[in-house]
Amino acid sequence: MKIKPVILCGGEGTRLWPESRKKNPKQFIKINNISLLRHAINRVSGKNFDKITFCTNINFLDLLKTEVKNLDCSIVVEPIKKNTAPAILAALNDDNISFFQPIIIISADHIIEKKSLFQSELQKLSKYLDLNKIFIFGIKPSYAEIGYGYLKLKKEKNFYKVSKFLEKPNFNIAKKIIKNKNIYWNSGMFFSSKSALLNEYALYENKLSIQILESYLNAKIHHNIIYLEKSYFNKIKSISFDKAILEKSKNIFGHKLPTDWTDVGSWKQKWQIEKKDKNNNFIKGNVISLNVKNSYIASNDKLVVANNLNDILAVQYNDALYLADLKNSNIKNIYPSIVNKFSEIANQHVFTKRPWGEFKNIYVGKNFQVKELIVVPGGILSLQKHKFRSENWVVVEGVAKVTLNNKIYYLKKSQSIFIPKSAVHRIENPNKKILRIIEVQTGSYLGEDDIVRIKDIYGRS
Numbered sequence: 001m002k003i004k005p006v007i008l009c010g011g012e013g014t015r016l017w018p019e020s021r022k023k024n025p026k027q028f029i030k031i032n033n034i035s036l037l038r039h040a041i042n043r044v045s046g047k048n049f050d051k052i053t054f055c056t057n058i059n060f061l062d063l064l065k066t067e068v069k070n071l072d073c074s075i076v077v078e079p080i081k082k083n084t085a086p087a088i089l090a091a092l093n094d095d096n097i098s099f100f101q102p103i104i105i106i107s108a109d110h111i112i113e114k115k116s117l118f119q120s121e122l123q124k125l126s127k128y129l130d131l132n133k134i135f136i137f138g139i140k141p142s143y144a145e146i147g148y149g150y151l152k153l154k155k156e157k158n159f160y161k162v163s164k165f166l167e168k169p170n171f172n173i174a175k176k177i178i179k180n181k182n183i184y185w186n187s188g189m190f191f192s193s194k195s196a197l198l199n200e201y202a203l204y205e206n207k208l209s210i211q212i213l214e215s216y217l218n219a220k221i222h223h224n225i226i227y228l229e230k231s232y233f234n235k236i237k238s239i240s241f242d243k244a245i246l247e248k249s250k251n252i253f254g255h256k257l258p259t260d261w262t263d264v265g266s267w268k269q270k271w272q273i274e275k276k277d278k279n280n281n282f283i284k285g286n287v288i289s290l291n292v293k294n295s296y297i298a299s300n301d302k303l304v305v306a307n308n309l310n311d312i313l314a315v316q317y318n319d320a321l322y323l324a325d326l327k328n329s330n331i332k333n334i335y336p337s338i339v340n341k342f343s344e345i346a347n348q349h350v351f352t353k354r355p356w357g358e359f360k361n362i363y364v365g366k367n368f369q370v371k372e373l374i375v376v377p378g379g380i381l382s383l384q385k386h387k388f389r390s391e392n393w394v395v396v397e398g399v400a401k402v403t404l405n406n407k408i409y410y411l412k413k414s415q416s417i418f419i420p421k422s423a424v425h426r427i428e429n430p431n432k433k434i435l436r437i438i439e440v441q442t443g444s445y446l447g448e449d450d451i452v453r454i455k456d457i458y459g460r461s
Contacts, residue, residue, distance in 0.1 A: 004101050004194075005044035006091045008084060009037055009064060009108035010057045014346070015265050017297075017331055017338065018320035024350040026264065027108035028063050029275055036264060037108045040076060043115050044104060048123060053094060055087040061225075062355050065458070079230040085244035086212055086236050089201055090228060093216040095331065097194050102126045105190040106242075107263075111273055114259040123190055125255060128159070131199065134192040134249065136162060137257040138184030144174035147330075149186035149242070153254040157184060160254040165247050190241070204248045211236045222459035267313050267329040271296040285316075294450070296326055314426055318350040342393045348359050355458040356381050356429075359439075368442045375400075375427060375435040382456035383426040389443030392417040393427070398435035399430040424454060 009027045012020075018350045020026040026036045029215050034042075044052060047336040052071070056064050057078040064075060076090045088105055104122060112118050125135060138151045150166035164187070164265055169177065177183050201209045211232060219228035219251070246252050264270055274282040274296075285299040289306040297306050306314065313326040322331070339346045356379035360372040375381070375398075383403065393402070394416040402417055403426040409417060418424045421443065429435035453460055
């Protein structure tokens with residue numbers, strides 16, 4: 001029987017700011033020119049695997065759809081973040097997953113370079129799955145890491161039982177416990193069967209099981225995308241799979257993973273994985289460097305000049321620059337200050353991806369803002385209207401097919417059109433070249449949620 005992969009990709013991943021943002025999290029960031037999500041997909045693809053089920057939330061759906069555009073898969077969409085226990089359980093409700101099918105649950109922000117060795121371990125372990133066992137992969141610690149949880153394993157016959165879960169410790173505790181040969185990093189990867197997982201949920205989280213089932217049965221399904229029903233889902237408590245099941249169950253077994261594994265949770269860890277030059281630097285983008293060693297320097301926009309530096313982190317990404325000692329680059333302590341003072345910069349990039357292309361926030365003033373819209377060939381924005389704002393569009397490149405109420409207009413370069421508040425409208429790019437539009441919005445409220453979608457080819461209406 002093929003192994004069913006479930007990939008969790010709904011986390012915000014703010015630890016790689018400014019490249020990652022709340023609305024553009026780290027699973028979509030590239031490592032060695034491949035996104036973390038794509039690394040995860042490759043890890044659980046092949047002849048021994050069933051089609052992948054992704055669990056995400058509505059904020060990341062457009063980004064996810066772009067990544068999996070040509071992949072035969074299913075996507076379970078949460079209307080609001082509720083942590084990993086509800087997400088995993090929602091995926092298990094899929095009737096296409098047979099009751100005894102092996103299931104591997106992984107996160108979208110890990111790296112395992114030796115993919116074939118990981119897949120081989122799954123094949124070996126699958127013959128031991130039954131109605132009860134849940135295996136969690138443990139990684140032998142190579143150093144004292146305060147960003148990971150830990151497992152304590154105890155040998156029982158042919159298996160290792162998880163005797164204790166340890167929350168993320170401080171450095172002194174981590175330094176002490178890794179000397180114990182039975183202590184392992186908690187990888188957050190789980191291997192079990194559908195039957196065993198559902199049994200544990202029924203035993204320890206029966207109310208959650210009923211609520212998820214109600215949300216799933218009332219879900220809207222569009223092109224293999226399952227939109228969980230919001231009114232039921234909102235009542236569900238936010239709880240991790242660790243807290244809901246693992247720390248309560250008597251059937252959790254540890255398996256030592258004999259391969260590399262990294263949870264990319266800091267810039268230092270990303271630097272360690274990336275391919276570096278002869279001076280042990282990772283340098284990317286618009287950068288000039290001289291006499292720089294052991295550093296991570298990247299710019300996607302402005303020129304960065306680095307001279308006579310060692311162990312430096314410098315990440316310039318559109319509207320922000322982050323500088324730190326690479327060895328101590330954890331952003332956790334300073335991140336709340338960024339959110340408090342510059343919430344928009346913490347929230348999203350200047351460019352925001354959409355299934356039809358992307359838009360760039362150019363300027364925001366009192367009761368108005370200016371955006372640049374880039375619509376890919378064949379891209380179609382939803383047929384929509386706004387309650388609080390009007391818009392003025394000027395075409396600067398390409399040809400736009402514009403719907404305004406019941407009329408169709410074709411606009412060429414330098415032509416414009418005014419979209420009154422509450423008017424039904426849409427932009428399409430009917431040509432094979434990029435369409436670029438400058439949009440000026442005016443109104444009492446300019447939030448992205450002031451959109452009433454009437455029709456949408458991407459299933460968002």
